[in-house]
Amino acid sequence: MSRLKRDPRLVLLFAAVLTALLGAVGTGGSGRLTNGGYTAAGTESARANRLLEQRFGAGNPDLVLLVRAAHGGVDSAAAREQGLRLAARLAAADGVGAVRSYWTAKDSALRSKDGAEALITADLAGADRDAARTAKSLVPRLTGRHGALAVSATGPAWVSVEAGRISEHDLVTAELFAAPVTLLILMLALRSPLAALFPVVIGAVSVVGTLALLRLLTYAMPVSVFAMNLTSALGFGLAVDYGLFLVTRFREELRTGSSVEEAVARTARTAGRTVAVSACTVALSMSALLVLPLPFLRSMACAGIAVALLSAAAATVLMPPLLTLAGRRLARPARLGAVVRTPRRAPRTAAPGRAARGKRTAWHGPAPEPVWQRAADAVTRKPLFYGAGCAVALVMLATPFAHARFGLSDERVLPVRNAALRTSADIRAHFATPAERVLTVVLPDAHPVLDRAALDAYESQVRRLDSVAAARILPAHDAVAPPAVGAAAPGAVLSVTGPADPQSAAARKLVARLRALPAPGGHLVTGRAALLVDTAKAVRDRLPLAAGILVLATWAMLFLLTGSVLLPFKALVVGALSLTASFGLMVHVFQDGHLRRVVGDFAVTGTLDMSMPLLMFAIAFGLAIDYEIFLLSRVKERYALTGDNRLAVVEGVARTGPLVTTAALAVAVVTGALATSGITVLKLLGTGLAVAVLVDATLVRGILVPAFMTVAGRANWWAPAPLARLHSRLHAPPRPQREDISSAIAAAKPSMSASVVSKEHIQRTSPLASSQK
Known part of the structure; x- marks a missing residue:
């Protein structure tokens, strides 16, 4: 094991063998995936379906x-x-x-x-x-x-086969598109083919591990056929982001004069910790889906949690040996990774602000990007104007979500030219009572002969209800398999033909009336409209718990990072607001059917699958908080050095803007590649996630966050005394390295002591002050 740690080639060889084994495990795993789990278990409609299957030997074909x-x-x-x-x-x-x-x-x-x-x-x-x-x-x-x-x-079984076949083909197409485009983006940002290649290698390893992981997960629970596409895209995007963070930090350390070994060690300690926090952020966001009663969301949550941790593990294990072997070949001028070279007459060690009183802190970070610095400077000079304008714009983009209608997925997720979809459309058009219009009332205690008069009276009452096109009592021996010899199987079934649109308000009202109407011996109502009503209620009942888990976990994590009470709440509000644009886009495009030429043709149902906004929110919110962590860590570091909140915000945005934008662009390309899929669910998720990530990395991180932090001022960093003491015990800042202090002192003027450098001197020598001059 010690030799494995000393020789990076052995680590990479071991990783290559393990990746090959995982590739073999993941081969053929798509055959174990299912297309279902979009309805809640344990509801009245679910009990009625189970009774139809167990007692009568029938159910939905x-x-x-x-x-x-x-x-x-x-x-x-x-x-x-x-x-x-x-x-x-x-x-x-x-x-x-x-x-x-x-x-x-x-x-x-x-x-x-x-x-x-x-x-x-x-x-x-x-x-x-x-x-x-x-x-x-x-x-x-x-x-x-x-x-x-x-x-x-x-039918559901054949739709599942077609969805699996199409999604598997789309997965290959998306990867062939995303990988070279991502590599090109990284090359333009890092200005080094070798540096750009490393994150892509980490992403490829993550995808192979993801496919193996999904196959293993199918032995524990049903896993959606769409999980393969979504989790592969998420794993590739996260791994590329993590690799980018590590490469960038390594190049920064090399330019401070550190040796390759020291640079790798510091990169693993600093950026590696950021990667670990990021993976935990995404995992915590996905864990909120575990409490929702939809098997589809639970399987996606388990897959997403595992993929986030797997991507972080691949990056933190493989990048150090790769960086060690590459060495100073990565230390080339680049927009991401340039550092501030401390001039001999302008030391970078200064008296700390209130957040770190009595400690010396050297600032080593990427050079500020002029465009981001000018933008942040403008925003922080008029924070109310820019912040309010950005918030209003995001709310306006979200307005289509006000008329969102939620439904359940069916065969219309397939491409419009698919034979299974065309067959279903023919059945809807040419048959008087297609299966989706039928509401089935199960009468388990009614005797088809002895209670015939009561059943006839009940049938007449049902026919008089609004929106009922037809109703017919079917005794068990007529509607389903015949009973055993000598046994008179009790029970009857009432078949009710409802509105043409089973997901309409009229269909939902009919379900409520059928359940309220007394029936002989009690009754259970099922059918597509009933499944929608029951699933929507089950999700609403569990949403507060899921939201509570998300809020508490995110708040606690950001408090441990910042020591602030206000910033975690700000991150929650801003993180939710950053998703409003993508939610409005979902309704405008996929419910209302606009812009289909942009994203590709699909079947417009007039509804959104209710599980899609929940899944997209969990993933996009985790990514938004991930970028929030990266920005806040830089702002907090600068504030601890200067005690100047506005200066810290401007330079934090200026220094992290290029890296966060590149990382978000890489994720947007990978998730946006899903929009090329013929499956509407994947098209919706890919488009929504790409828009959410880009909006968050530009408008939110560039305008809304700096505007809020400028207005809040010192309140950003306030916490009650008990919480402040808790933070100081649980999240003590790392001790400065001896060589960092020595280099800072050596660079200072002999007559200027590092312990007495004034805050005004820091401001005069900062990039912000230079730009103002």
Whole structure:
């Protein structure tokens, strides 16, 4: 182990072998992913679905075949013969449960209005991924031409297969686009191909580890088929950011005159700690999703937490040996990484401000970027004007979110030209009662014969309700599989045809009326509209807990960093405000259907999946707080040196602006590559995250944050005495290194003592003072 620590080549060799093994583990993992988990468990509709499956042997079909008859319609003799043969072939296949067809069930709901089409539905055995595996093997053999019939497929299981196939293809396309563009951005920023290559290598290792991690996670819980794309993009983006932070800090240390070994050690100690805090920030943001009752969000939370920690581990383990081997070849002039060379007549050791009384602090940091310095200087001179204007602009961008409508994902997440989506659209258009319009009322204690009069009266009452197009009592032996011999299975099912849009306000009101209407022996209501109502209520009930976890964890982490009571609250408010623009964009583009030529065509449903804003908020908020930490750490360092709040804010923004912007641009490219996907969910997340990150790194960090911190003044750094003592014990500042003090003293004038350099002298020699002159 000691030899491994001494020789960086052994570390890299070990990492290469481990990466190859992880690549082998991750191969083929997409076959274990599922497309589901968007509805809450334990609700009334979930209990009704479970009762339908357990007692009656029925439920929502996993596979739906749309059969078109060429001549004579589906009632012709040829169509009937071919249809019965097709249904029997489906029923005889492995993994197939109950099968219903128009020709066997004699159900008019399975026949199109013009009689040219009919449906065959099938329940597939096993969990969602087992059903998808069965559909993957069956559909290619069952679709196409069968004599006089033309067959196409849809249904949740086949949609899951198609979504997995498309997302896997889109993952490769996005990576082929994101990697070279990210490399180009880093080369322009760092002005060194070798320095730019290191973060990309870390990102590639992180992606390989992410795919292996997802496969291992599928053995513990169902994982969404879209997790592969999102977590790979997140892992690559975070790893590139972390690698960029480490490379930049290493170059700073080299330009202070440190040896390569000293520079690597200081980089691991300083920037490595920043990387660890950043990973914890993203992980804590994602952990808030664990308390929400949606399996999709819980699986994404687990994957996101693990990916953030994996990206940090890859960066902190691999970058030190890479930097050691590269050595001074990385010490070239660059915009990111240039340092302030302390002139002999202008020492950089000064009397500290109130935040660090009695301690000597040397300022070694990246040189301020003139553009960012001028912008920060202008903002801090008129903070109310610029801050209020920026806040108003963000709120105006968020106004479309005021009319957001939330729904559930279905097959319309697929590309508009996908065969499964077109088949579902044909069923909606040509059949009187498509499955999504049907609300099913389960009457578990009603006897289909003994309670017939009560059931007929209940059916009549339901038909008189608003928005009910049709209602029909189906006894158990008619609606589902026949009971066992000699047993009279109690229970009945009421099939109710509701509004055409199951996610409309009228559909939600109908669910409430059905549940309030007394029924023989009690009842449970399910169906798409009921699932939406129950899921929305379950999410609303848990949102305060999730928000509390996010607020407390973020506040505590930022308090430990800054020792301030106000700054953590400011970060929470500003972090939420920075997402408003992307939320407004989500509604304007993906709900209302504008700008489709910009992001690519997709099916407009008039709603947003309710899980998407929650997922996007967790990821984007973690990234926003991540950039906040990097900025505050620099501002706090400068404030501790000078005690001048405005000077600290200006130089903190000026020195971190280029690095944060480059890091955010890299993340925006990686997540924005998801917008090229044909899957609407990935397109929405990629577009929203890219906009959120860019808005946060420019408008928020460049205008809103410095404006607020300027207005707050010394209150930024205030804390009650008990909390201040707690912070001093838990977060003591690192002791200055001996060589840092020695170099600062040697650079000073012999007649000027480092312990008595005045605050005015620091201001005169600062870049801000130079620019003002």
